[in-house]
Amino acid sequence: MIPLSIPKLEGNEWQYVQDCLNTGWISSAGSYVTQFEDQVAAYAGAKYGVACMNGTAGLHIAQLLLGVTKNDHVIAPNITFIATLNAIKYTGAAPILIDVDADNWQMDLELLESYLKEHTIEKTENNETFRVDTTTQKRVRAIMPVHVLGNIGDMDRLVAIAKTYHLAIIEDSTEALGTTFNTKHAGSFGKIGVFSFNGNKIISTGGGGVLVTNDAALAKQAKHLTTQAKVSAMDYIHDAIGYNYRLVNVLAAIGVAQMEQFPGILNDKRTLDAYYRKHLQGVGDITFQAVLDGAHPNGWLFTFSTSRMRDLLAYLNANGVQSRPFWMPMNQLEMFTDAIYVTRHDVSAAVYERSISIPSSAGITEEQLETVVRTIKDFYNKK
Ligand SMILES: Cc1ncc(COP(=O)(O)O)c(C=O)c1O
Structure with a gap:
């Protein structure tokens, strides 16, 4: 089976892990954690990085840092991986789901703006101006754009909308290391970005x-909250409900080795993306995820649309090409059927029904790429 997406571990991973084992620094302290944080922050064009045990924990902490509570709304796209919405729900906030753009599958910014214009009003309290949803009376505190599949929407416009409507931006950049918009890196447009x-x-x-940010105080607080909010090096004194969300040194060691190889891996992914676009162009009724002018996606997971998605999915998996359907839209999941969903034509449903992800490992061989393309062509030629 040609796998959907497996890691490429061809650098110093083993050596750095062994170093942790040899020195005994396997757990929550150790130099690889700091190195990894610095590498990721520098790559993303941010001043500070704070490592967490996973991206979901980072998204949770990011919201706590920006004061999100159960009295708030957080805006998110209706097409994302469930972790975005779970992280919102951990804070108690109510998500507002925005339908996606039919071409690039990122949050539809027309819909976002019309929601904010027509369904929220401005309020000022204690010298702070913010927007409140007119139906629920909850504050719309933050927006969490997701760079779906490592692609990216018009971030300049999103930043302008967020400014007009007083929204804090937390970027779910979990899939988007290496992605830029107008040469600015995903994760560096808002107050906080999170990579997975x-x-x-x-x-x-x-x-x-x-978690990356340019704000020293937020970074400090992120480290504090992810490490049990302990205030004294010696005594067990804590000043908040903290979390054990830290990344252990042995895993950060793998991260340092992975970051060393990242330029090559990014190049592999973009080459793979270009290969599929070239060789699947005009095959059956396949259409690709659009890329905006100024967007430079990382090519993380190649996903395309076809009216015969379910049949193709079964055919590929039965013929040695591991493939997956796209995420079920959030408004269709039972936990979120009551959430506010801003849409005109429910584009999310159509994208979901038609989209399929195909093998996209950085280490995929040319022969495997040819096999994937040939198997897809066979499917359309057969029926
Ligand atoms: C869009 C999106 N958000 C959040 C996450 C959560 O990241 P993690 O799996 O590291 O918790 C993921 C990936 O799994 C993701 O794809």
């Missing part, structure tokens, strides 16, 4: 995340 290093991500620590 889960097994299926562009690089991996097995499980892990890094």
Whole structure:
């Protein structure tokens, strides 16, 4: 079976892990954690990085840092991986789901703006101006754009909308290490960005995340909250409900080795993306995820649309090409059927019904790529 997406571990991973084992620094303290945080932050063009045990934990902490509570709304796209919404629910906030753009599958910014214009009003309290949803009376405190599949929407416009409507931006950049918009890196547009290093991500620590920010106080507080909010090096005194969300040194060691190889891996992914776009162009009724002018995606997971998605999915998996359907839209999941869903034509449902992800490992061989393309062509030629 040609796998969907497996890590490429061809650098110093083994050597750095052995170093942890030899020195005994396997757990929550150790130099690899700091190195990894610095590498990811520098790559993303942010001043500070704080490692977490995974991206979901990072998204949770990011919201706590920006004061999200159960009295708030957080805006998110209706098409994302469940972890985005779970992280919102951990805070008690109510998500507002925005339908996606039919072409690039990122949050539809027209819909976002019309929701904010027509369904929220401005309020000022204690010298702070913010927006309140007119139906629920809850404050709309933050927006969490997701760079779906490592692609990216018009971040300049999103930043402008967020400014007009007083929303804090937390970027779910979990899939988007290496992605830029107008040369600015995903994760660096808002107050906080979060990357994931889960097994299926562009690089991996097995499980892990890094939260990035340019704000020293937020970074300090992020470290504090992810490490049990302990205030004294000696005594067990804590000043908040903290979390044990830290990334352990042995996993950060893998991350350091992965970051060293990242430029090559990013190049592999973009080459793979270009290969599929070239060779699947005009095959059956396949259409690709659009890329905006100024967007430079990382090519994380190649996903395309076809009206025969379910049949193709079964055919590929039966013929040695591991493939997966796209995420069920959030408004269709039983936990979120009551959430506010801003849509005109429910584009999310159509994208979900038609989209399929195909093998996209950085280490995929040319022969495997040819096999994937040939198997897809065979499917359309047969029926
Ligand atoms: C869009 C999105 N958000 C959040 C996450 C959560 O990241 P993690 O698996 O590291 O918790 C993931 C990946 O798994 C993701 O794809």
